[in-house]
Amino acid sequence: MASFNLNGQPVTVEVDPAMPILWVVREKLGMNGTKFGCGIAQCGACTVHLDGQPIRSCSTPVAQAEGRDVTTIEGIAGPDGELTRIQQAWISEQVPQCGYCQSGQIMAATALLRENSNPTDQDIDAAMSGNICRCGTYTRIRRAIKVAAGQERPLDERLAGEA
Numbered sequence: 001m002a003s004f005n006l007n008g009q010p011v012t013v014e015v016d017p018a019m020p021i022l023w024v025v026r027e028k029l030g031m032n033g034t035k036f037g038c039g040i041a042q043c044g045a046c047t048v049h050l051d052g053q054p055i056r057s058c059s060t061p062v063a064q065a066e067g068r069d070v071t072t073i074e075g076i077a078g079p080d081g082e083l084t085r086i087q088q089a090w091i092s093e094q095v096p097q098c099g100y101c102q103s104g105q106i107m108a109a110t111a112l113l114r115e116n117s118n119p120t121d122q123d124i125d126a127a128m129s130g131n132i133c134r135c136g137t138y139t140r141i142r143r144a145i146k147v148a149a150g151q152e153r154p155l156d157e158r159l160a161g162e163a
Contacts, residue, residue: 004065006031007075017063021055022046024062025072033073033103037132044131047104048072054111073103076110086110089148092155097135105131109145118149 003012006029013028025031025048034057037045041056048057049071050064076084083091086109096102105128112119112127119127124145133141146152153161 002062002066004062004067005069007071008069013062015062017066018061020058021048021050021060021062021065021070022057024065025057025070031072031074035100035103037101037104042130042132043101044104044108045101047107047131049107049111052111052114054108071107073107076107084110085148086113086144089144089154093140093144093147094155095137095140095144097137101131101133101135105133105141109141109148112145113148118151119145 001012001014002017002024003010005011006025011029013024015024015028022034022036025034026036034048035045036058037043039058041059044056046056046058047054049055049069050060051068052071077087078084086106090096090102090106095105108128108131112124116123116127121142124142128141143152147154
């Protein structure tokens with residue numbers, strides 16, 4: 001049995017306390033935005049927040065979430081489904097290609113901007129380290145973070161300036 005808050009709502013689920021949070025949220029609670037990538041906490045596709053901090057849910061037992069707050073990609077938008085700055089920037093910068101890693105990338109970027117609203121390239125690289133994008137959209141990811149931080153103009157504004 002595990003009891004914790006998932007995306008702001010209390011949940012109790014009967015599972016083995018050793019079951020990784022990833023499988024609890026996906027298989028038992030229907031939050032499929034968090035992805036399974038490697039299963040050994042190396043790729044970042046499974047990133048969720050535990051009490052606001054990014055963790056690799058594929059290797060974190062649900063027992064560690066007991067009484068705590070777990071936030072998945074489904075839980076970061078506003079109450080009316082309003083997208084966050086980082087989600088809006090992800091779209092405007094056309095970051096996704098295959099999209100598989102994107103929920104983990106967005107969760108890592110969200111945590112970064114919550115801790116550091118004006119990150120340098122080095123800050124971004126450090127925060128995003130270990131979140132692997134098989135399509136190699138790292139330049140777009142960095143630019144989206146900078147757009148969300150207000151350091152760069154969104155792509156549509158940059159293109160409009162060229163016209």
